[in-house]
Amino acid sequence: MKKEVILRNTILIIMFLGIIYSIWEAITNWGKGFAGFLPFLLIVPIAVYGIVLFLPRKK
Numbered sequence: 001m002k003k004e005v006i007l008r009n010t011i012l013i014i015m016f017l018g019i020i021y022s023i024w025e026a027i028t029n030w031g032k033g034f035a036g037f038l039p040f041l042l043i044v045p046i047a048v049y050g051i052v053l054f055l056p057r058k059k
Contacts (some may be wrong), residue, residue, distance in 0.1 A: 011050045018043040 022043055 008050075008053060011046065011053065015043065015046055015050055016048060
């Protein structure tokens with residue numbers, strides 16, 4: 001039980017930091033075009049994994 005809670009919190013922290021990083025990259029690399037969007041591609045798998053972990057617990 002404890003390990004699941006720690007894992008879930010870690011994923012939330014990673015997602016939160018990743019979103020902030022993505023926004024920062026999008027602002028700083030605005031002129032570079034696609035480079036600002038690349039971090040979002042790293043966040044999506046983490047977000048999907050987080051959602052998969054959350055959904056079964058709600059039933």
